Amino acid sequence: MAVAGGKKFLIPAIALLGILPMAAVSQSLSDSGDSTTAVTIVTPVKLDLTYERPTQETKLRNYIFDAYGPYPIGGVAFASGINQWTNSPPEWGQGAEGFGERFGSNLGIEAVGTTTRYGLAQAFREDTLYYRCECTGVLPRTRHAMFSALTARRGADGHRVFSIASLVAPYAGSMTAVYGWYPSRFGAKDALRIGSYNLLAYAGGNIALEFFYSGPHSLLTRMHLNNAHGAPLEGASK
Numbered sequence: 001m002a003v004a005g006g007k008k009f010l011i012p013a014i015a016l017l018g019i020l021p022m023a024a025v026s027q028s029l030s031d032s033g034d035s036t037t038a039v040t041i042v043t044p045v046k047l048d049l050t051y052e053r054p055t056q057e058t059k060l061r062n063y064i065f066d067a068y069g070p071y072p073i074g075g076v077a078f079a080s081g082i083n084q085w086t087n088s089p090p091e092w093g094q095g096a097e098g099f100g101e102r103f104g105s106n107l108g109i110e111a112v113g114t115t116t117r118y119g120l121a122q123a124f125r126e127d128t129l130y131y132r133c134e135c136t137g138v139l140p141r142t143r144h145a146m147f148s149a150l151t152a153r154r155g156a157d158g159h160r161v162f163s164i165a166s167l168v169a170p171y172a173g174s175m176t177a178v179y180g181w182y183p184s185r186f187g188a189k190d191a192l193r194i195g196s197y198n199l200l201a202y203a204g205g206n207i208a209l210e211f212f213y214s215g216p217h218s219l220l221t222r223m224h225l226n227n228a229h230g231a232p233l234e235g236a237s238k
Contacts, residue, residue: 079106117165121163175195
């Protein structure tokens, strides 16, 4: 979603409860009556980190949800409200008609950007779905989420590469808007500025996916709101 005039208001609500799983190492000391001390070290269970590429069905479902689902609609409505409040751009005026112009514009930017991301990812054989970090700790996980905004998985092993689709997508939507339906005074600099805000917004969405629990018993699952651009937690089928 974009805010006309280059102003972006990104307020990601990130729940940080329960996001610090620690690998516990415990020592059990026993005294058998002599000088021998028994030490037991409990090591963490190694997770199965085998990468599985998402199916075409998974990617199509995520694309529809990511472009036209409740998250983008809600974000577009919020951004359009900010535009209305700041009267940006002023050429669109106020009232229901002005809000409609802004809502349609932001929705168009969102749809073009998301379609570009998934389309280019398909063409370059990139997997741009978000995969949660295998690390622990707030800073490493936040760094992983931000870094993932410009990277993707490729190949059968899912090695991480710089993503052309992820770089181009935020600017495709803003360029389309500026040269398609924005007032004529807007130009390439405005498109680049708005696109950069869109990229930051996408990174914010990754942070939310990283820290919000969306497992089978989560509130998001019960509300059918857990199907964003994140990879399925249980892994996708080849």
